[in-house]
Amino acid sequence: MMVTEEQARAALHTVVDPELDEPITDLGFVRSLAVDGTRVTVHLRLPTSFCAPNFAYLMASDAKDALAALPGVSTAVVRLDDHHDSDLINRGLAEDAGYRGTFGGEAEQDLDELRLTFRRKAHTAAMERALTQLLRADPELSEEDLHDVTLADLAEGPGTEGLLRRRAALGLGTGPEEPVLVDDHGRPYPREEVPLRLRFARSIRISIDGNAHFCRGLLRTRYPGSGEDQAPRAPEQFPTTVRTKAS
Amino acid sequence: MYSKDGENYFIVDAHIALWDARPENQRNIHGKQFIDCFYDYHRNLSPESELWTYEEYLYQGGERLMKDLFTDGYVDHAIFQPAHLGAFYRNGFGQTEEAFALARRHPDKLTYNHCWDPRHEQAGLDQLRRDAERFGLKGVKLYTAEWQGDSRGYKLDDPWSYRYLEACQELGIRNIHIHKGPTIRPLDRDAFDVADIDKVATDFTDLNFVVEHCGLPRLEDFCWIATQEPNVHAGLAVAMPFIHTRPRYFAQIIGELLYWLDENRIQFSSDYALWTPRWLVEAFVDFQIPEDMTEYAPLTVAQKKKILGLNAAAMYDLPVPEQLRLPREEPQAAAVA
Numbered sequence: 001m002m003v004t005e006e007q008a009r010a011a012l013h014t015v016v017d018p019e020l021d022e023p024i025t026d027l028g029f030v031r032s033l034a035v036d037g038t039r040v041t042v043h044l045r046l047p048t049s050f051c052a053p054n055f056a057y058l059m060a061s062d063a064k065d066a067l068a069a070l071p072g073v074s075t076a077v078v079r080l081d082d083h084h085d086s087d088l089i090n091r092g093l094a095e096d097a098g099y100r101g102t103f104g105g106e107a108e109q110d111l112d113e114l115r116l117t118f119r120r121k122a123h124t125a126a127m128e129r130a131l132t133q134l135l136r137a138d139p140e141l142s143e144e145d146l147h148d149v150t151l152a153d154l155a156e157g158p159g160t161e162g163l164l165r166r167r168a169a170l171g172l173g174t175g176p177e178e179p180v181l182v183d184d185h186g187r188p189y190p191r192e193e194v195p196l197r198l199r200f201a202r203s204i205r206i207s208i209d210g211n212a213h214f215c216r217g218l219l220r221t222r223y224p225g226s227g228e229d230q231a232p233r234a235p236e237q238f239p240t241t242v243r244t245k246a247s
Numbered sequence: 248m249y250s251k252d253g254e255n256y257f258i259v260d261a262h263i264a265l266w267d268a269r270p271e272n273q274r275n276i277h278g279k280q281f282i283d284c285f286y287d288y289h290r291n292l293s294p295e296s297e298l299w300t301y302e303e304y305l306y307q308g309g310e311r312l313m314k315d316l317f318t319d320g321y322v323d324h325a326i327f328q329p330a331h332l333g334a335f336y337r338n339g340f341g342q343t344e345e346a347f348a349l350a351r352r353h354p355d356k357l358t359y360n361h362c363w364d365p366r367h368e369q370a371g372l373d374q375l376r377r378d379a380e381r382f383g384l385k386g387v388k389l390y391t392a393e394w395q396g397d398s399r400g401y402k403l404d405d406p407w408s409y410r411y412l413e414a415c416q417e418l419g420i421r422n423i424h425i426h427k428g429p430t431i432r433p434l435d436r437d438a439f440d441v442a443d444i445d446k447v448a449t450d451f452t453d454l455n456f457v458v459e460h461c462g463l464p465r466l467e468d469f470c471w472i473a474t475q476e477p478n479v480h481a482g483l484a485v486a487m488p489f490i491h492t493r494p495r496y497f498a499q500i501i502g503e504l505l506y507w508l509d510e511n512r513i514q515f516s517s518d519y520a521l522w523t524p525r526w527l528v529e530a531f532v533d534f535q536i537p538e539d540m541t542e543y544a545p546l547t548v549a550q551k552k553k554i555l556g557l558n559a560a561a562m563y564d565l566p567v568p569e570q571l572r573l574p575r576e577e578p579q580a581a582a583v584a
Contacts, residue, residue, distance in 0.1 A: 019464070048287065049280035052429040052438050084280055099434075106399070108433040117437055121467075199506065202542075203467035206499045211464045213493060214291075221291040 003072035005035045011066040012042065017059055018118035019052075020212040021125070024059055026231035027212075028219050031081060038074035040067050045081050045226070047218035053085040057092070057102060058111055064093055120184045123166040125208050127180060128201035130154050130163050143195040147188065152176035158234060209233075248571065249321035249555075251532050254548055257571040259559035260325040260524050262424070262459060262484040262516035265312055265346040267338065269305045277394075278335040289521055292488035297526050307520050309349045317356055320517070320524035323556065324565050326358045328388035328424050328459070334395065347382060358563060360386040360424065365407035366395045372414055379418040385563055387420055392428020392438070400432060403443040412451050422562055424482065426459045439465045441472055448476035455562055457514065460485035461504060470507035480562075481508060483554070484518035490530045498536045502543030510550045514559045531555060549573055 012033070013025045024030060024044070031043040044060055060080045067076035080089050092102025100107040131146050134153070151174065154160040164174045172178070172186040179188045181197060189197045212233055220227040249256045268282035286304050307315070316322040327350065329341025343361070350357040359382050363375050378384060392400045401408065403425065415423065429438050441462050448456050461481035462469020473479040481504050489497040504513050515531065517524035532551060536543045552573060560567050 048284040049277075050284050050429055054434040054438065057434075084277055103434055105397070106432050106434050108435045111435060114436055200467065200471065203470050203503050203507070206496070206503060207464060207466040210466070210489075210493075210496045210500070213496065214464075214489075217291045217492070218287055221287045 001072040002037055003035060003040060003070050005033060007070055007072075008033055008035055008040050008042075008067060011070050012063055014066050015059055015062045017055065017215075018115055018122075019055055019208075020215060021118070021122040021208055022212060022233065024063065026233075027216060028223075028226045028230035029059065030229065031223075038072055039077070040070075040073055040075070041077040041079075042067065043079050043081050045219070045223055046083055047215045047222060049082060049084045051083065053083070053089065053103075054111060054114060056080055056083055056085065057089050057099065058115070060089055060093055061099070119166070119169050121204050121208065123163075123170055123172070123184070124201045125205035126159070126163040126166045127182070128198065128205040129159050131180060131198060132202070133159060143198055144191055146181050146198060147179075147191045147194045149180045150176060151178045151180060154180065248323055249528050249532060251529075254532075254552075255571055256321075256528070256532060256552055257556040257560060257567050258320075258322045258324075258524070258528055259515065259556040259563075259565065260316060260320070260322045260517050260519060261457075261514040261559040262328045262482055263312070263316065263325045263519040264327065264329060264340075265307065265309065265342050265349065266340050266520065267306045267342050268336070268340065272336050272338055274333075274335055274337050278332075281332065281335050281340070285521055288485070292492050293522060294491050294526060297523060299520075304520070309345060312349070312519070313353070313356075315523045315525075316517075316519060321528050322356075322524050324356055324358065324560070324563075325519070326360055326386070326559070326563065328360050328386075328426075329362055330388065330390045330393070330426070331362050331364070332390075332393065334393070358385065358565075360384065360388050360422070362388050362390065363411055364389075364393060364395060365401055365405055365411050366398060368407055372410060375411060375414055376418065379420060384418070384420045386422030386424060387415065388424045388426065390426045390428060391443075392426075398432065400428065400438070404446040408447070409450075412447060412454065416451065416453060421453070422455045422457060424457045424459055426484075427462070427465075437465070439468075441465060441468050444479065445472045445476060448472070448479050452478055454478065455480055457482045457562075459516075461500065461513075463500075466500065466503060470503055473512070474507040477512075479508075480512040480514060480558075482514050482516055484516045485521070487515065487517065487527045487531070488522050490527065490534055494534070495537060495540075497534070498540055498543065501546065502536060502540065505543070505546075505550070510553050511558055511561075513554045514562075515555045528555065 012030055013023045015024045017024055017027055029044050029046060031045040034041045042063060046056060060078050064076050064078040067073055078093050080086050089102060099111055134149060135141055167174050181194060182188050216230055249258055273279055282305060286301060289304060316325050327346045332340035347359045350359040361378050361382050361384055363371055425444060427439050427441060441458060444456055444458060455478050457480040458469055459482040461483060463486060486500050517527050536545050
């Protein structure tokens with residue numbers, strides 16, 4: 001059994017840059033993909049030599065895991081190009097040394113906490129996008145009213161799907177009656193705190209969106225032509241009509 | 248000074264460097280990687296008319312710096328914030344002697360801040376005392392992701408950092424500029440995390456902590472801390488040039504900073520020689536929050552004056568000509584009467 005390039009690319013599409021909350025394929029981080037029978041070789045590239053090595057390692061090792069899990073792949077080779085830690089990370093990947101084996105004394109336990117931190121940020125940003133969309137669509141709605149908004153109140157579309165997916169990743173409920181504005185553990189905030197919490201969620205969303213645009217731009221500057229490999233990031237969307245609870 | 252529409256602005260460029268990244272000063276591949284990363288920032292965020300060649304970018308020298316800042320750039324006063332990067336550059340990245348000599352020749356225009364690294368422990372602490380006297384330090388620049396032997400960074404709440412901050416208190420070095428970089432031990436957690444600043448700001452309330460590039464890429468963590476710690480300030484290094492490439496994002500950054508901090512705790516800088524001040528000053532004076540971003544109030548002229556220079560001037564006790572100051576705010580009771 002052999003693997004196709006499409007299957008390999010689809011596997012890479014499941015690998016997400018935790019900081020930017022987007023697949024590495026859409027970001028243009030996959031520099032090359034070569035399939036030779038049951039052997040897959042992938043080169044990754046990042047926007048700068050000094051991108052944080054922990055994130056660089058996470059994406060590279062996730063890519064290797066995703067490829068190795070494909071039926072029909074006997075050998076998955078993933079190499080990170082042009083990074084200040086390329087030698088270290090590539091050696092670790094080749095030897096399947098794991099995070100601690102790769103970074104030695106610079107690693108303490110694992111990267112689970114790091115992943116969780118950024119899953120939470122991604123959820124908070126998705127929550128803000130959905131709620132700001134509601135606010136813009138309905139001038140009658142006050143920020144405090146968002147306390148009562150449930151998942152059933154959100155319009156269908158990529159924004160809501162994204163929120164549901166990020167809730168699921170955190171183990172939060174996705175039923176229609178679930179409140180939208182919640183903390184990292186799914187608990188709603190007291191009504192009077194809602195404006196502040198929305199505001200904080202907004203700063204997280206601005207951060208992620210801003211970083212995503214900056215990193216995409218830097219990649220295009222660093223690697224001429226790489227823009228063609230990037231999928232456009234979803235723009236700010238503020239539709240004028242929103243499905244209401246009654247509909 | 249910059250003048251536009253009958254308003255005069257006192258300009259302080261609060262974060263500049265005189266660097267040498269030429270190949271003969273590069274210690275290893277990382278020296279090249281570092282300046283290449285800066286050059287990509289420059290190429291990515293600059294208007295086409297302001298682009299430099301790679302050769303120009305490697306080294307500017309004092310004469311070019313004076314021209315870019317003071318002849319062409321409207322700047323009244325600028326503050327050196329050097330990064331040493333001794334693991335990447337033979338004679339360091341920031342050129343201490345050259346910058347200090349320039350500051351001595353133009354004391355009305357330039358302030359020299361130096362850097363320290365707590366991993367030098369007692370020897371570095373002794374050096375800090377000598378540096379404070381020699382340079383007349385009012386401030387320091389700390390790059391927490393500096394490589395040093397096997398270590399690739401430190402935190403401000405490390406025990407030796409505390410001793411250095413105590414020395415700063417004692418020596419009258421009140422302004423601590425912090426640049427968060429990407430590699431720090433352990434790698435388990437987010438390297439850009441600014442939580443250590445929260446701790447030291449609480450424990451050293453008489454020091455100012457200016458977080459460069461306002462915590463980017465973690466604007467949210469920075470804002471959350473700054474809203475609780477009145478001695479935490481935002482430096483606009485790296486954030487400024489987004490005014491050209493992504494004005495809506497820039498509006499959000501400024502809008503968030505004004506919401507979570509206040510207009511007295513935000514400082515302009517070009518981050519020279521990453522970018523040059525002239526176009527940034529012009530663009531900022533012309534800048535306004537887009538009308539559809541109703542979550543933010545429009546920027547006022549007074550806010551722009553504070554951000555462009557008056558805030559940093561107050562922090563560094565720089566003399567500001569009478570006509571460039573803001574009118575003294577009248578006490579509330581008088582206004583009512």
